[in-house]
Amino acid sequence: AEFARDPRFTIILLEENVGKRKAQIAAIRRSSGDLVLNVDSDTILEPEVVKKLALAMRDTSIGAAMGQLAASNRHDTWLTRLIDMEYWLACNEERAAQARFGAVMCCCGPCAMYRRTALSSVLDQYETQMFRGKRSDFGEDRHLTILMLKAGFRTEYVPDAIAATVVPARIRPYLRQQLRWARSTFRDTFLALGLLPSLDRFLTLDVLGQNIGPLLLAIAVLAGIAQFAQTWTIPFWTVYMLAVMTITRCAVAAARARQFRFLGFSLHTLINI
Numbered sequence: 563a564e565f566a567r568d569p570r571f572t573i574i575l576l577e578e579n580v581g582k583r584k585a586q587i588a589a590i591r592r593s594s595g596d597l598v599l600n601v602d603s604d605t606i607l608e609p610e611v612v613k614k615l616a617l618a619m620r621d622t623s624i625g626a627a628m629g630q631l632a633a634s635n636r637h638d639t640w641l642t643r644l645i646d647m648e649y650w651l652a653c654n655e656e657r658a659a660q661a662r663f664g665a666v667m668c669c670c671g672p673c674a675m676y677r678r679t680a681l682s683s684v685l686d687q688y689e690t691q692m693f694r695g696k697r698s699d700f701g702e703d704r705h706l707t708i709l710m711l712k713a714g715f716r717t718e719y720v721p722d723a724i725a726a727t728v729v730p731a732r733i734r735p736y737l738r739q740q741l742r743w744a745r746s747t748f749r750d751t752f753l754a755l756g757l758l759p760s761l762d763r764f765l766t767l768d769v770l771g772q773n774i775g776p777l778l779l780a781i782a783v784l785a786g787i788a789q790f791a792q793t794w795t796i797p798f799w800t801v802y803m804l805a806v807m808t809i810t811r812c813a814v815a816a817a818r819a820r821q822f823r824f825l826g827f828s829l830h831t832l833i834n835i
Contacts (some may be wrong), residue, residue, distance in 0.1 A: 582671075583702045587689050590681055592783040598676045600703075604728040605672040606634055615675040625715025626681030626707060628657065628669040629723030636680040638731045640829075644756040645736070647827045651815055657719040663762040664716035665753075669770060673725035674800060677715070684709035693749060701746025708754050712760070732835075748773060770787070776834070783835055789833075 565571045574588055590598055597619055599612060611629055618627045630653045633646035660666045669676075688706055691698040698705070707717055730736035751773050758766045782804070786797035808831045816824035 569782040581699050583689070583699065586702065587685060588610070591686065595676075596678050598672060598678055598681060599792065600676070602672040602727060603726070604634075606726045608724045608726075611673065611723045614720050615673075618718050618720045618723075618775045619677060621673060621716075621718075622677075623664075623716050624677070624718050625710040625713065626666075626669045626674055626676045627720055627723075628675075629664060629673040629725050630721050631672055632721075632724060632726045633729040634726035635728055635731065641733060641736060642729055642731050643823070644827060644830050644833070647815075647824055648830060649729075650819065650824075651827070653719065653771055654721060654818070655815070658721065660765060660768065661717075661719035663765050664718070665711055665761050666717040666719050667707060667711075667764055668704040668754075668766070669707045669710075669717055672727040673723070674703065676706075680710055680713065680715045683713050692761060700742050701750060704746045704750045705753075708750050708757065712754075712757055737833075744776070746812075779834060 566573045572592065574585075574592060586600065597616055599615070601607065607629075615627050615629060618624065625766050631649045633642050633649060636646040637643070637802060657666050677798060684706070687709055688702075691705060710717055726822075731741055751769055754769070758769060782800050786800045789795060789797045808828050812825050812827045815827065816822055
């Protein structure tokens with residue numbers, strides 16, 4: 563009601579809750595600017611975020627750009643602290659590396675800017691996406707990014723455009739969220755297999771690694787459980803390897819971020835398992 567009284571805003575009320583994707587499309591088709599900014603309702607933008615993203619979009623080959631995400635409720639629980647570190651790693655390792663090749667594979671929903679001409683070229687595909695005979699209702703941000711890349715546009719990451727979003731404070735909602743994201747990652751990687759050869763070899767390895775890694779972890783854990791059940795011996799090599807990989811990654815992150823708190827991200831391996 564407060565924003566509706568401001569002439570700079572147009573509030574669109576749909577007849578029923580039709581989901582994020584259809585709400586996005588309704589707003590995009592009603593808007594008129596050269597650039598379209600998507601911000602989730604629980605996200606707070608730092609000053610100058612819109613300006614910083616718009617400056618990145620001056621390059622007309624860029625179809626979409628995302629900012630850096632942080633947890634606005636970081637200090638609430640041990641889990642929100644872990645998720646805040648997870649977001650930092652996802653943005654400043656994964657997205658930053660992909661951006662070096664002009665192909666961020668997922669411009670995250672809480673804060674992403676799109677070029678109108680790029681959106682117009684993929685909007686019908688985005689709206690009518692089907693998977694296994696059903697209309698898709700999850701993984702909007704990843705799929706829209708894949709469509710941008712398939713259309714020949716580059717995608718960018720802007721690390722100093724910081725947006726803070728609310729993250730789950732309890733483990734059950736967090737695991738449900740992670741399951742949705744995992745489904746989206748597996749599905750859209752499958753749909754993007756034809757795209758990967760046209761991108762850099764690093765990106766191909768990166769995307770395949772994101773999908774194969776969790777499967778290898780699952781196999782290692784199941785094999786360890788089977789060994790213990792059959793021989794009553796602890797699979798020390800499996801435990802040792804997981805510990806070394808975890809500590810190495812967290813130590814590198816702590817050094818890069820210059821924050822010792824990232825050593826505590828080692829606990830996240832238990833959640834992954």
